[in-house]
Amino acid sequence: MNLENTLVQMRKGILEYCILHIISRGEVYASDMLDELTAAKMIVVEGTLYPLLTRLKNAGLLEYKWVESKSGPPRKYYKLTEEGDTFLKGLSDTWEDLVRSTQMIKTKSNS
Amino acid sequence: MNLENTLVQMRKGILEYCILHIISRGEVYASDMLDELTAAKMIVVEGTLYPLLTRLKNAGLLEYKWVESKSGPPRKYYKLTEEGDTFLKGLSDTWEDLVRSTQMIKTKSNS
C-alpha cells in the first residue's frame, strides 16, 4: 500500500481519456503523444501506450495512416473516427462527473 | 470497449481516495460510506467497499471499533490512524496533480 501503486491505479482509464483528447486535436503519432503526456507529468512508458492505441483502434475509435519519415522507420499517424469522437464526448462527461464527485466528498462537512 | 467499462477503470484508486476522505471527517461505518458515495454518484457496491476497507486496515491506515446497534448486528466504526492521515495528504497531492494534468491536456491547443 504505497502512493506509487495507488497512482498507477488512478491512472487506469484516465490514460485512455487523455490519449483520445490528444488525438482529437489533430493527427499525431505515438512519440508525439509520449512527449505530451510526459510534459503533463502523466508519466507513461512505451509498453503502456502502444497496446492502448491498438486496443482503441480495434474498437473502431481510431484509425491511422502510415507516413514516411526521414529519420527512421515510417510512423503511424492516428486520428479519431466518428465513433471515437462520440465516445470521447461520453468519456468527458463521465470524467467531469467523477471529478465533481470527489470535490463534493472533499468539501462536504460532516453532519 | 464501452463507457461503463472505462468508468470502472477510472474508479480504480479514486475510490480509495474518496473513502479515506469520508473517514477523515469523523467515525463512520460502511453503510454510512455507501450512502455518501451513492449521493455523490460514485456508485459503489458492497463487494467493492468491504474488501477495500479491509485492505486499508491491514495496511495500517485505518482502525475500527465495534459498536452495538439497536437495529441489527454490531457495526465497525472506522477512523484514520496517524499513518492514514499522512497517506491521505500524499494522496490528495497526487490526485490534484492528475486532475491538473488532464486539464492541461484538454485545454492545450495544438501546435
Add this chain to the structure above:
DNA sequence: ATCCAGTACTTGGCCATACATAGTACTTTC
C-alpha cells in the same frame, strides 16, 4: 417458538488494464 425480512459484514473467482521487459524491423551515419 418458529420463520422471515432486514442489516452488516465476508469470501472467492473473474476480468480489464498499466507496467516491466525483451524483441523485431527499418533508417541513417560513420
Add this chain to the structure above:
DNA sequence: GAAAGTACTATGTATGGCCAAGTACTGGAT
C-alpha cells in the same frame, strides 16, 4: 557493414473493482 536511433510488437505479472453467494445477528409476524 556495424552501431546507434526510432517506431512498433509481444508476453507475462499484479492490482483492484465487480459479481454472486454466504454468514451472522436482530426484531417482527404467524
